[in-house]
Amino acid sequence: MSSSPIHFGTSGWRAIIAEDFTFPNVRLAVTAIAQHVRALSKKTPVLLIAHDPRFFSPEFSLAAAEILAANGVDFLLCEGPTPTPTVAYEIRRRKVDGAINFTASHNPWAYNGLKFSGPDGGPALPEVTKDIEARAAKLAGGDFSRPPEAHSPSGAKQPTIQPREEYIRRLGELVGFDKIAKGKLGIVYDALHGCGAGYLDGALQEHGIACNTIRANRDVLFDGTGPDVSEENLAPLRDTVKKTNAHIGLASDGDADRFGVIDADGKWISPNHILALVYDYLVESRGWNLPAARSVATSHFIDAVAKSHGLGVLQTPVGFKYLGELIEQDKIALGGEESAGLSIRGHVPEKDGILACLLVAEMTAVRGTTLGEQIRSLFKRVGSEFWPMRANLHLEEAVQQRTVDRLKQDFKEFAGRQVQSLDRTDGLKLGFADGSWVLMRLSGTEPLLRVYTEASTEKASSKLADDARDWIYQTGAAKRG
Numbered sequence: 001m002s003s004s005p006i007h008f009g010t011s012g013w014r015a016i017i018a019e020d021f022t023f024p025n026v027r028l029a030v031t032a033i034a035q036h037v038r039a040l041s042k043k044t045p046v047l048l049i050a051h052d053p054r055f056f057s058p059e060f061s062l063a064a065a066e067i068l069a070a071n072g073v074d075f076l077l078c079e080g081p082t083p084t085p086t087v088a089y090e091i092r093r094r095k096v097d098g099a100i101n102f103t104a105s106h107n108p109w110a111y112n113g114l115k116f117s118g119p120d121g122g123p124a125l126p127e128v129t130k131d132i133e134a135r136a137a138k139l140a141g142g143d144f145s146r147p148p149e150a151h152s153p154s155g156a157k158q159p160t161i162q163p164r165e166e167y168i169r170r171l172g173e174l175v176g177f178d179k180i181a182k183g184k185l186g187i188v189y190d191a192l193h194g195c196g197a198g199y200l201d202g203a204l205q206e207h208g209i210a211c212n213t214i215r216a217n218r219d220v221l222f223d224g225t226g227p228d229v230s231e232e233n234l235a236p237l238r239d240t241v242k243k244t245n246a247h248i249g250l251a252s253d254g255d256a257d258r259f260g261v262i263d264a265d266g267k268w269i270s271p272n273h274i275l276a277l278v279y280d281y282l283v284e285s286r287g288w289n290l291p292a293a294r295s296v297a298t299s300h301f302i303d304a305v306a307k308s309h310g311l312g313v314l315q316t317p318v319g320f321k322y323l324g325e326l327i328e329q330d331k332i333a334l335g336g337e338e339s340a341g342l343s344i345r346g347h348v349p350e351k352d353g354i355l356a357c358l359l360v361a362e363m364t365a366v367r368g369t370t371l372g373e374q375i376r377s378l379f380k381r382v383g384s385e386f387w388p389m390r391a392n393l394h395l396e397e398a399v400q401q402r403t404v405d406r407l408k409q410d411f412k413e414f415a416g417r418q419v420q421s422l423d424r425t426d427g428l429k430l431g432f433a434d435g436s437w438v439l440m441r442l443s444g445t446e447p448l449l450r451v452y453t454e455a456s457t458e459k460a461s462s463k464l465a466d467d468a469r470d471w472i473y474q475t476g477a478a479k480r481g
Contacts, residue, residue: 004137006032008129010319010443014104014113017055021112023063028144029114030064030100032135034071036128037097048099048161050078050087052195052255054112055220057081057102064100065158077160081218083195083256085343085352088121089170090163092348095119103195103255108226122324122349168203174347175358176285176366177207183365186246188212189357190237190260192227193219196252200354204361214240227253229260229340229353231268242266248364248371250357257351258340261360263371272299272388273375274360275336280305280378281363288333288345293326295319295337296425297439297452301378301386302336308382317426318441324349338388338452384435387461388454391469395449400442403449403472407440414438415467436460438468 104113191197197216249262316322323335341351421431427441
């Protein structure tokens with residue numbers, strides 16, 4: 001079996017455009033997906049095809065349509081850039097076999113990507129992506145080329161659908177738009193040149209709620225960075241919130257599956273804090289006395305909130321596919337991950353940044369206080385503070401490999417701290433006596449080593465991150481048991 005350029009990470013296959021993300025490799029990946037879905041179905045499978053506004057995303061979706069048709073798989077093309085959560089909802093509503101979605105989500109502008117979703121609307125699980133990778137490798141090892149039956153993208157008219165209306169109708173069942181309207185909030189929405197434009201602001205406007213929208217146009221360079229809902233990238237949203245004296249700023253990333261929030265004073269609010277606030281609000285407002293679920297990299301703030309309600313928390317590896325399974329099984333009220341992913345009971349088993357933002361707006365309108373005030377109040381109620389941080393380290397290959405090897409050790413001490421717990425759910429997570437912790441793991445979407453820390457103060461969390469960074473770069477062996 002030959003090597004293949006198709007490798008699925010935490011959320012799909014992503015690569016640099018024109019380097020590995022090319023038309024030949026897209027055709028290879030889609031052919032492998034076609035083989036996979038045909039092997040599972042006795043009838044002709046049907047897949048949705050969607051795309052975001054990135055460079056060549058529309059053209060890649062047409063190439064995928066050619067390949068599916070040539071391999072005996074029916075398809076429906078989503079018209080225009082379509083949010084990932086909208087695709088997930090449409091899969092379930094139409095009861096089709098899944099979707100191919102061309103998006104690199106929040107990655108920098110030079111990337112594109114392919115997400116494959118199954119019939120439940122959630123991200124494909126590892127056993128599925130491994131099968132697709134194996135099929136792609138086998139094809140790459142043979143004489144794979146563009147099928148002769150395939151036609152040019154400018155050929156016959158393709159079957160298309162417009163899923164926006166049904167998705168927005170569904171949001172009306174999940175969100176208290178009447179409560180948002182009653183709160184008379186000043187809302188600014190930053191689409192970050194992504195798929196959320198016309199969806200999040202459109203949902204508000206259809207319920208008579210004014211919204212000031214920025215960066216709704218297509219810009220394949222994403223202002224020279226990427227459509228990430230990071231504090232740095234949301235500077236224009238911060239400035240607009242302060243300039244207009246808005247109550248809240250909301251943002252969604254490139255494919256609108258992640259959320260970003262700016263408070264009335266212009267402060268960026270950590271997604272970790274938003275998860276805890278929204279979970280607390282859902283338990284109180286919906287009466288959902290169910291556990292929450294979080295990834296291993298996510299703040300334990302949500303654990304403390306669950307405990308205050310007499311409830312528990314389930315932990316998963318990084319990747320929303322694992323949280324999605326719990327949502328699908330109706331075991332949790334909310335599933336969330338620190339990288340700004342959230343979905344709730346009764347909704348799709350996929351991240352929904354649009355829904356997350358709207359729930360934050362509802363919560364803010366109902367509670368009538370700023371998010372900063374709500375966080376301080378919740379800290380007081382649970383009896384502790386939680387200040388998580390994340391650092392992304394671009395390591396030389398030798399340093400990265402050495403770090404991976406060193407993480408396999410058994411630790412009794414780390415950076416002068418006694419280790420109380422050791423968790424290998426995903427990477428290595430070390431817990432300490434004061435409730436602080438550090439997690440080190442390789443990214444599943446970018447060539448990075450991520451360091452996550454949490455402590456009861458920002459200073460302590462920053463110090464722990466610095467110590468972890470020093471440990472990673474040191475040449476000597478760590479103390480171990």
